[in-house]
Amino acid sequence: MTHTRIAGTGSYLPARVLSNEELSRTVDTSDEWIVSRTGIRQRHVAAEGELTSDLALNAARQALQAAGIEASQLDLIVVATTTPDMIFPSTACILQAKLGARAGAAAFDVQAVCSGFVYALTTADALMRTGDYRHALVVGAEVYSRILDWQDRSTCVLFGDGAGALVLSRSDSPGILGAKLHADGRYTGILSVPGSVRNGKVCGSPFLEMDGNAVFKLAVKVLGELVDETLAAHGMARGELDWLIPHQANIRIIQATARRLGMSMEKVIVTVDRHANTSAASIPLALDLAVRDGRIRRGQSILMQGVGGGFTWGAVLARL
Numbered sequence: 001m002t003h004t005r006i007a008g009t010g011s012y013l014p015a016r017v018l019s020n021e022e023l024s025r026t027v028d029t030s031d032e033w034i035v036s037r038t039g040i041r042q043r044h045v046a047a048e049g050e051l052t053s054d055l056a057l058n059a060a061r062q063a064l065q066a067a068g069i070e071a072s073q074l075d076l077i078v079v080a081t082t083t084p085d086m087i088f089p090s091t092a093c094i095l096q097a098k099l100g101a102r103a104g105a106a107a108f109d110v111q112a113v114c115s116g117f118v119y120a121l122t123t124a125d126a127l128m129r130t131g132d133y134r135h136a137l138v139v140g141a142e143v144y145s146r147i148l149d150w151q152d153r154s155t156c157v158l159f160g161d162g163a164g165a166l167v168l169s170r171s172d173s174p175g176i177l178g179a180k181l182h183a184d185g186r187y188t189g190i191l192s193v194p195g196s197v198r199n200g201k202v203c204g205s206p207f208l209e210m211d212g213n214a215v216f217k218l219a220v221k222v223l224g225e226l227v228d229e230t231l232a233a234h235g236m237a238r239g240e241l242d243w244l245i246p247h248q249a250n251i252r253i254i255q256a257t258a259r260r261l262g263m264s265m266e267k268v269i270v271t272v273d274r275h276a277n278t279s280a281a282s283i284p285l286a287l288d289l290a291v292r293d294g295r296i297r298r299g300q301s302i303l304m305q306g307v308g309g310g311f312t313w314g315a316v317l318a319r320l
């Protein structure tokens, strides 16, 4: 039977750091409010002209190096993003060219907002098990700074820019153990960027809109259910899980999920303080930061879980 495993990880945060304190000089907020309600201390903002594919490129190069794989060996590139460089072609195709990856390799984007990375990883894993692919690059990359209304304190303090990547390689033993993906389109209105491009004009708001309380409640509910559902599908008990890597949106959502599951926060990876909510990039960013600081080690079990616009939610269970 064909299996896949995570061969290497990488991440990238733009150089420009925007602290809560700096933000409070331009919008009516405070470091105290942001930290106590969200756990966020700072976010990174892409430079003028720095595109999602550029962030993805930096994270991808690091993941390839960690995996010991050349870009020319990639058979598949999947990018999860809600902030693509352009309407088309996909950011994955643009990344393929920037990386100098093999022409003819498959490349496409996945759009599932903050659940995008778990959707992309599940898709890549499924393709590799059935198709003729040896190495895949899976990236989550976002420039949310460009879809935020910087005068709206209820949203602009929450998000940031960044990218995370991993190389998935075919293997004899299981690395990716399984996944659960869900969506409920009835909740489109609680988190969206409603605008669209029509006849040369942007129609509707091009900025992120959110009913924060509704998203909060739904996120805590589905994330709690998701852990049990995914573990049960693989006959694994909560105690056997080494690390939970939740979507990094709000420390209170993460703590509420851990409490609901009776999990110690010592087994939960938290990086939201450093980069705020980077949507599809948040899970691979958290994974890479925890691999590089030595917390997550080879052989350990990890559960990555995403939740966000759509409404979408999903989890991937893996052994590193």
Ligand code: UT7
Pocket: 028, 029, 030, 033, 034, 037, 038, 114, 153, 154, 155, 157, 191, 210, 212, 213, 215, 216, 219, 247, 249, 250, 253, 277, 279, 307, 308, 309
């Ligand atoms: O990937 C999924 C994406 N989204 C999320 O995960 C976000 C989910 N939701 C949340 O994280 C939280 O609901 C928020 C952080 C957005 C809000 O936290 P909250 O504890 O639910 O606060 P609230 O919305 O109930 O607002 C409390 C107060 C309000 O003032 P009043 O009406 O009580 O006078 C807000 O106007 O806080 C005010 N407020 C702020 N004050 C200072 C809202 N934003 C700010 C701000 N600074 N940035």
